[in-house]
Amino acid sequence: MPSVTVENYLKHLLLLAEETAGLVPMGALSTALAVVPGTVTTMVKSLAAAGLVVHRPRQGVKLTAAGRRLALGVLRKHRLVETFLVQVLKMHWSAVNAEAEQLEHAISDTVLDRLDALLGHPATDPHGDPIPSRHGKLRSQVYATLATCPLARPVRLVRITEQSAEFLQFAEQHGLLPGASVRVTDRNLAAGLVTVQRPRGQPVALSLAAAGRILIEPAR
Amino acid sequence: MPSVTVENYLKHLLLLAEETAGLVPMGALSTALAVVPGTVTTMVKSLAAAGLVVHRPRQGVKLTAAGRRLALGVLRKHRLVETFLVQVLKMHWSAVNAEAEQLEHAISDTVLDRLDALLGHPATDPHGDPIPSRHGKLRSQVYATLATCPLARPVRLVRITEQSAEFLQFAEQHGLLPGASVRVTDRNLAAGLVTVQRPRGQPVALSLAAAGRILIEPAR
DNA sequence: CCCACCATTTTGAGTAGTCAAAATAATTTC
DNA sequence: GAAATTATTTTGACTACTCAAAATGGTGGG
Numbered sequence: 001m002p003s004v005t006v007e008n009y010l011k012h013l014l015l016l017a018e019e020t021a022g023l024v025p026m027g028a029l030s031t032a033l034a035v036v037p038g039t040v041t042t043m044v045k046s047l048a049a050a051g052l053v054v055h056r057p058r059q060g061v062k063l064t065a066a067g068r069r070l071a072l073g074v075l076r077k078h079r080l081v082e083t084f085l086v087q088v089l090k091m092h093w094s095a096v097n098a099e100a101e102q103l104e105h106a107i108s109d110t111v112l113d114r115l116d117a118l119l120g121h122p123a124t125d126p127h128g129d130p131i132p133s134r135h136g137k138l139r140s141q142v143y144a145t146l147a148t149c150p151l152a153r154p155v156r157l158v159r160i161t162e163q164s165a166e167f168l169q170f171a172e173q174h175g176l177l178p179g180a181s182v183r184v185t186d187r188n189l190a191a192g193l194v195t196v197q198r199p200r201g202q203p204v205a206l207s208l209a210a211a212g213r214i215l216i217e218p219a220r
Numbered sequence: 221m222p223s224v225t226v227e228n229y230l231k232h233l234l235l236l237a238e239e240t241a242g243l244v245p246m247g248a249l250s251t252a253l254a255v256v257p258g259t260v261t262t263m264v265k266s267l268a269a270a271g272l273v274v275h276r277p278r279q280g281v282k283l284t285a286a287g288r289r290l291a292l293g294v295l296r297k298h299r300l301v302e303t304f305l306v307q308v309l310k311m312h313w314s315a316v317n318a319e320a321e322q323l324e325h326a327i328s329d330t331v332l333d334r335l336d337a338l339l340g341h342p343a344t345d346p347h348g349d350p351i352p353s354r355h356g357k358l359r360s361q362v363y364a365t366l367a368t369c370p371l372a373r374p375v376r377l378v379r380i381t382e383q384s385a386e387f388l389q390f391a392e393q394h395g396l397l398p399g400a401s402v403r404v405t406d407r408n409l410a411a412g413l414v415t416v417q418r419p420r421g422q423p424v425a426l427s428l429a430a431a432g433r434i435l436i437e438p439a440r
Numbered sequence: 441c442c443c444a445c446c447a448t449t450t451t452g453a454g455t456a457g458t459c460a461a462a463a464t465a466a467t468t469t470c
Numbered sequence: 471g472a473a474a475t476t477a478t479t480t481t482g483a484c485t486a487c488t489c490a491a492a493a494t495g496g497t498g499g500g
Binding site for chain 3: 245246247250257258260261262277278279
């Protein structure tokens with residue numbers, strides 16, 4: 001049975017692999033896990049010895065098939081728990097990431113399956129993040145973002161890839177939830193500012209970085 | 221924040237205190253936690269240093285007020301989670317103890333309160349064990365058991381103080397659930413055997429030890 | 441009263457994970 | 471193409487558990 005620590009290393013590696021081509025640099029893992037780089041080196045070596053990752057010294061790490069399988073299991077738990085907390089316990093979507101961070105390591109597969117059934121086998125969590133299937137399939141689609149989409153065209157928000165409670169509260173206050181329809185009215189690269197207009201309401205200004213964390217698809 | 225280990229030591233200490241007058245012997249804790257006695261000694265000394273228990277060398281341990289407060293919190297999580305698993309996820313009562321053992325250390329007070337509300341603030345878990353209140357009150361009543369109650373009189377089962385899955389499955393198969401009405405028709409001390417009759421059905425034979433784990437109150 | 445037996449404690453050692461800080465390698469800069 | 475910067479690795483040390491096995495202290499029987 002993998003320890004909580006191992007599960008966290010694998011999960012973050014999976015998450016980082018989504019936004020990194022090839023190997024994940026040690027430094028990225030180090031900041032994601034909030035441990036010093038030396039610790040990551042030590043730990044990654046032991047994960048490699050266990051056959052869960054491949055370590056290319058001075059270059060980076062990546063999951064093996066076995067490591068990825070485990071990581072997908074943890075991610076599935078995380079996202080199903082988040083969905084449960086929002087849909088059944090009516091918690092705010094900005095609070096559930098922190099809770100799921102703990103519960104993902106304590107919940108058994110049996111309980112998870114019951115939860116999954118209770119929720120009607122959801123495909124995504126409340127942030128629009130895809131939930132890995134029971135058999136380790138992860139629907140990973142490449143979406144445009146509010147930082148890259150064409151101007152003026154109506155688009156539908158599908159996913160918010162930013163977990164910080166502050167950002168999620170801000171997003172919700174301005175109606176920037178998965179499913180919402182908006183238009184980007186202006187994008188000022190010099191100022192790093194994106195202006196978003198939703199059907200009824202004030203325009204909202206976002207940093208380019210923030211806009212890049214909101215994934216969209218063409219509406220209508 | 222107390223570690224999982226500390227939470228377990230405190231919880232078991234609270235449980236053992238219920239069935240032990242005065243100090244809990246180190247050996248009892250050792251078997252309850254499935255660690256060697258030397259480990260318990262070491263650990264208890266550090267709990268004592270943290271002000272969570274009082275350690276009388278060569279005699280035993282007991283919780284301080286602070287330790288008891290923490291232990292009650294853990295027990296509340298355990299029993300509310302069990303109730304949730306049975307009532308909402310429809311799991312079998314024989315399976316939920318093991319699950320709750322893990323979840324009790326991962327669930328936050330916020331989530332717990334939501335769960336409590338969802339369940340309608342239950343007073344007991346599916347085994348009839350009382351759930352400590354949010355403010356650390358534990359209804360602890362002394363009941364008779366099937367090993368001590370008068371013969372032939374109708375009695376109502378209120379609580380099964382035995383967590384092993386095998387026993388609980390056996391109990392359920394013979395209708396020995398909290399709320400059930402039965403009569404003890406025979407008690408043979410020499411053979412250590414108790415015979416129980418429920419309204420419609422075959423008589424059930426129990427060991428004296430098992431009967432002592434089934435708490436009852438006079439029916440009607 | 442002494443011995444044997446029991447529970448408990450001590451001692452020494454191991455594992456998993458972490459940090460701080462020095463050493464090393466790779467990359468960028470000039 | 472050497473020097474400076476930055477990322478990574480190494481080293482040594484620490485915390486929180488844990489076990490095995492030896493030492494110790496009470497208790498109860500003869």
